[in-house]
Amino acid sequence: MAVEQEPTFRESVDLMVDRALATMDLDAGTQQAIKSCNSVIQIRFPVKIKGEIEVFTGWRAVHSNHRLPVKGGIRYASYADQDEVEALAALMTYKCAIVDVPFGGSKGALQIDPSKYDRDALEQITRRFTLELVRKGYLSPSENVPAPDVGTGQREMAWMADTYKHLHPEDINYMACVTGKPVNHGGIRGRVEATGRGVEYALQEFFRHPADVGHAGMSGTLEGKRIIVQGLGNVGYHAAKFLSEDDGALITAIIERDGALINDKGLKVEAVYQYIQEHGTIKGYPDASFEADGKVVLEKSCDILIPAALEGQITVENAARIDTKLIAEAANGPVTFGADAILRERGITIMPDAYVNAGGVTVSYFEWIRNISHIRFGRMQRRQDEMRGHQIANLLEEVTGFSISDKVKKDVTSGASEVDLVRSGLDDTMRLAYQSMREKMLENGRVNDLRTAAYVVALEKVSRSYLDIGVY
Structure with a gap:
């Protein structure tokens, strides 16, 4: 199969869903209802920038509103x-x-190269795009809640929230109209790194199951595992940083748009990131060899490959040359449908994007709940937890006759902060989700890979809304 003959991204997702549906007993009508995109709007709007009028094109799609609000990022x-x-x-x-x-x-999405516009122009464009989305019913705290994606971040979300507030000054929940905002403007601590942190938690859970690790041709823990990361954006940077600093993994290569850095002894992720921030490129970075053709480094031998850039990076053209034991899809759709079949046939384990990439939406959910409830997490119970900790520490000293060190006492008596609770909730979410996929593989003999298991888990939940409640 030639690369150009591969299905589109949309078709690829549907084909992967079809593979899961083939293992389930759902009627054809329900299957079609679940797969169909409910609505999509295309918006064209003019903005005057430096005296010149430019027309921009954007889209907002709603795939399923079986739950409200619907959720998903906006990319530029x-x-x-x-x-x-x-x-x-x-x-x-x-x-x-x-x-x-x-x-x-x-x-x-908005069809725009944000690097070609200054801050003021981007604010104008973002506010006008938001105006169009709100007027057409595609942005609100109760119906449709965007978040950052490629090319957008906290700044753009703050502009969107402020625009919505001016259009609906009576809505006390206006901050919940978007997530991924700055902490000082209704955001939540831990959201910026949430997707990358979720990648770490997903891999940690995978390595808690020796049978799964062994099936992937590995043993032990994450410590010392050779990892290649494609893309040092928000997701790739945090995933690589946490895996190397917290888990002892070796980041042996980092692939960026302008090439790749290689160091088999392990790259210092923070140093690489700071170098990129200062120089705008990875070229010239010391303590690593440089490869101009970054795509070739995807094929370099490693234990874990983390594609954290864009969709369609591993295709039928290069799938046969991928030399890894485990792929953790940190980006959306980095492995095409055709490549997925080749990799599975070769025995390479794939942790799917629909699971690995879910840390962002999980913490977005926490932020949305925080905005709707109008109270930060931990505000009512933190000091109570600290007081109870002091009581336990004092009791232990009284019963044993030994003094507890200041460090241990501090650990015992510290109440959980908001970011502690966010990380705890994210860790629990990623653990339980992996376990549900694993259980599906064990109970259903027709499900023998994690991607199919993930879709079966999802389709069972979505179908209950269609069959039990009648969402048609």
């Missing part, structure tokens, strides 16, 4: 198109279901 990218937006919206539906986040799936 020159390559964005409707097919991609619909595919990503579908992934959001399944992603939320896998990790038990009670949202439907949505996604948005």
Whole structure:
């Protein structure tokens, strides 16, 4: 199969869903209802920038509103198109279901290269895009809640929230109209690194199951495992940083747009990141060899490959040359449908994007709950927990006759902060989601890979809304 003959991103998602549906007993009508994209809007709007009028094109798709609000990021990218937006919206539906986040799936995009515009121009464009989305019913705290994605971040989310507030000054829940905001403007601590942290928690859970690790041709823990990361953006940077610093893994290569850095003894992720921030490139970074053709480094031998850039990076053209034991899809759709079949036939374990990439929407859910409830997590119980800790520490000293060290006492008596609770909730979510996929593989003889198991878990949950409640 030639690369150009591969299905589109949207078709690829549907084909992977079809593979899961083939193991289930759902009637054809329900299957079609679940797979269909409910609605998609294309918006064209003019903005005057430095005296010149430019017309921009954007989209917002709602794949399924079996749960409200629907949830999904908005990306700014020159390559964005409707097919991609619909595919990503579908992934959001399944992603939320896998990790038990009670949202439907949505996604948005603006066809723009943000690097070509200054801050003021981007603010104008973002506020106008938000105005169009709100007017057409595609952005609100109760119906459709965007988040950051490729090319957007906290700044853009703050602009969107402020625009919505001015359009609906009576809505006391206006902060919940988007997630991924700055902490000082309704955001939640731990959201920026949430997707990367979720990748770490997903891999930690995988390595808690020796049978799964052995099936992937490995043993032991994450410590010392050779990892290649493609993309040192928000997701790739945090995943690589946490895996190397917390788990002792070796980041042996980092692939960026302008090439790749290689050091078999392990790269210092923070140093690489700071170098990129200062120089705008990885070229010239010391303490590593440079490879101009970054795509070739995807094929370098490693234990774990983490594609954290864009979709369609591992295709039928290079799948046969991928030399890894485990792929953790930190990006959306980095492995095409055709490549997925080749990799599975070769015995390479794939942890699917719909699970591995779900840390962002999980913590977005926590942020949305925080905004709706109008109270930060831990505010009412933290000091009570600290007081109880002091009582336990004092009791232990009294009963044993020994003094507890200041360090141990501090650990025992410290109440959980908001970020502690966010990380705890994310860790629990990623653990339980992996366990549900694993159990599905054990109980269903027709499900023999994690991607199919993930979709079966999601489809069972979504189908209950269609069959039990009648969401048609």
